[in-house]
Amino acid sequence: MxxxxxxxxxxxxxxxxxxxxxxxxxxxxxxxxxxxxxxxxxxxxxxxxxxxxxxxxxxxxxxxxxxxxxxxxxxxxxxxxxxxxxxxxxxxxxxxxxxxxxxxxxxxxxxxxxxxxxxxxxxxxxxxxxxxxxxxxxxxxxxxxxxxxxxxxxxxxxxxxxxxxxxxxxxxxxxxxxxxxxxxxxxxxxxxDIKTAEMTKVVENTFRAVNIAFANELAKICRHENMDVYEIIRICNMHPRVNILQPGPGVGGHCISVDPWFLVGDYPSLAKVIDESMKTNDSMPDFVLNRIYEIMREKGMTDITRVGLYGLTYKENVDDFRESPTLQLLESQERHLAPGLKSYDPFIKRDLVKNQYHDLDGFLDAVDLVVIMVKHDEIKRQMGKLHGKVVLDCQNICPMPGVYHI
Ligand SMILES: NC(=O)c1ccc[n+]([C@@H]2O[C@H](COP(=O)([O-])OP(=O)(O)OC[C@H]3O[C@@H](n4cnc5c(N)ncnc54)[C@H](O)[C@@H]3O)[C@@H](O)[C@H]2O)c1
The missing domain is CATH 3.40.50.720 (NAD(P)-binding Rossmann-like Domain)
Structure with a gap:
């Protein structure tokens, strides 16, 4: 048994x-x-x-x-x-x-x-x-x-x-x-043997974290140069030995945002690339928050309570919100004493954060700037509802013209 x-x-x-x-x-x-x-x-x-x-x-x-x-x-x-x-x-x-x-x-x-x-x-x-x-x-x-x-x-x-x-x-x-x-x-x-098995699992998740961090760092460099990171990655990936991942608003869940730290903790003087990669990934929610303020300035928007985050989970089409980038962003915003962002997630039925909505239409009515944090199928199917909104698309799923990216 x-x-x-x-x-x-x-x-x-x-x-x-x-x-x-x-x-x-x-x-x-x-x-x-x-x-x-x-x-x-x-x-x-x-x-x-x-x-x-x-x-x-x-x-x-x-x-x-x-x-x-x-x-x-x-x-x-x-x-x-x-x-x-x-x-x-x-x-x-x-x-x-x-x-x-x-x-x-x-x-x-x-x-x-x-x-x-x-x-x-x-x-x-x-x-x-x-x-x-x-x-x-x-x-x-x-x-x-x-x-x-x-x-x-x-x-x-x-x-x-x-x-x-x-x-x-x-x-x-x-x-x-x-x-x-x-x-x-x-x-x-x-x-x-046991130690090799322990190491392989942590190394697998660390490989993912480092590669995601590389894409996120490219997104920051391209933002600085006002260049299109997605186009650059698309072209680079046509090289037979290049396969760059997509940037995003951060990393969550209980694996990729956690396990690589074990190596940093155990080998602080050796795990340098890993340490920097984890810091890069952890910096992304703040990067998105800064992007929100930038776009608000550009659009002449002053009311942060008219900004809404779509998606509270750490990945699409699941109900797991542990360590999610949206929660990290909201925490960061609270620390900056500027609470008020609205949020919505079709997979989170209970009240998880302040100013959370439980229906898409009500959420969209309440905001002018929508930040796509998670690419749930729901929003992909209902893209048309974003017409007339300012959109910051952190997942590169929105085909409408004039959409902002990270
Ligand atoms: N969630 C993932 O995607 C994922 C993927 C691969 C590996 N892992 C690893 O698997 C492990 C479990 O993760 P999870 O996501 O299932 O965690 P979880 O939090 O979803 O579940 C853990 C469960 O263990 C129970 N529990 C804790 N201590 C207990 C004890 N002493 N006796 C009886 N029950 C106890 C808790 O009540 C909880 O229900 C972690 O090491 C995680 O890193 C998770």
């Missing part, structure tokens, strides 16, 4: 996927309200294909509980934030979940850490817990790291099709966990 610990954006679909493919699974989360919702037959967030997957898993017998189970295999998928001061990974949730597992697990159990962690975290933070619980790794407890690569918005497809990496102390247990993931995963599953 597999006990999945942490039923959030990663743990829940993973547990459902395994249960749907014949594995006996109990999902555990210490958030009782979340467990109650799941037991009432409702998934806790929106994602393409998740409802169907949920139903299949329930029919196959998945159970949800707030208690840790006696199981052969544990999969820990809890948050791994970074310490804002040291930039290092903050492993407190993983440590606490592992401590709870070690109180109930039988000898011989396999403990898989799925959470993203910096290289060496299992050595520094998990092995000592195993020893303190009176177990010996490799005999009583088998440790495996199985980082996850899926992207919100396409999670179900990617769980089935992505290649995966597993890190294990012992080849035999690496292969055992590989067979478990292969129950549903059609991609290639590479088995390596």
């Amino acid at each position: 597999v006990n999945v610990i942490g039923l959030g954006y990663i743990g829940l679909p993973t547990a459902l996927m395994m249960a749907s493919h014949g594995v006996e699974v109990v999902g555990t989360d210490y958030n009782a309200a979340l467990v109650d919702t799941l037991n009432a037959g409702r998934p806790t967030f929106k994602e393409d294909g998740l409802e169907e997957l949920f139903q299949t898993a329930v029919d196959a017998g998945i159970k949800f509980s707030h208690e840790y189970q006696v199981a052969d295999t544990y999969i820990i998928s809890v948050p791994t934030p970074y310490d804002k001061f040291s930039k290092k990974v903050d492993p407190c949730y993983v440590v606490s979940a592992a401590e709870s597992v070690l109180k109930v697990c039988p000898k011989g159990a396999t403990v898989v850490i799925e959470s993203t962690i910096s290289p060496g975290t299992i050595d520094r933070s998990i092995r000592p817990l195993v020893a303190a619980a009176g177990f010996t790794t490799g005999r009583d407890i088998h440790l495996v790291h199985a980082p996850e690569r899926i992207i919100p918005g396409n999670m179900v497809y990617e769980l089935l099709h992505n290649n995966r990496t597993l890190g294990a102390d012992e080849r035999e247990y690496g292969e055992k966990v590989k067979a478990l993931y292969a129950s549903f995963c059609q991609g290639e599953i590479v088995v390596t």
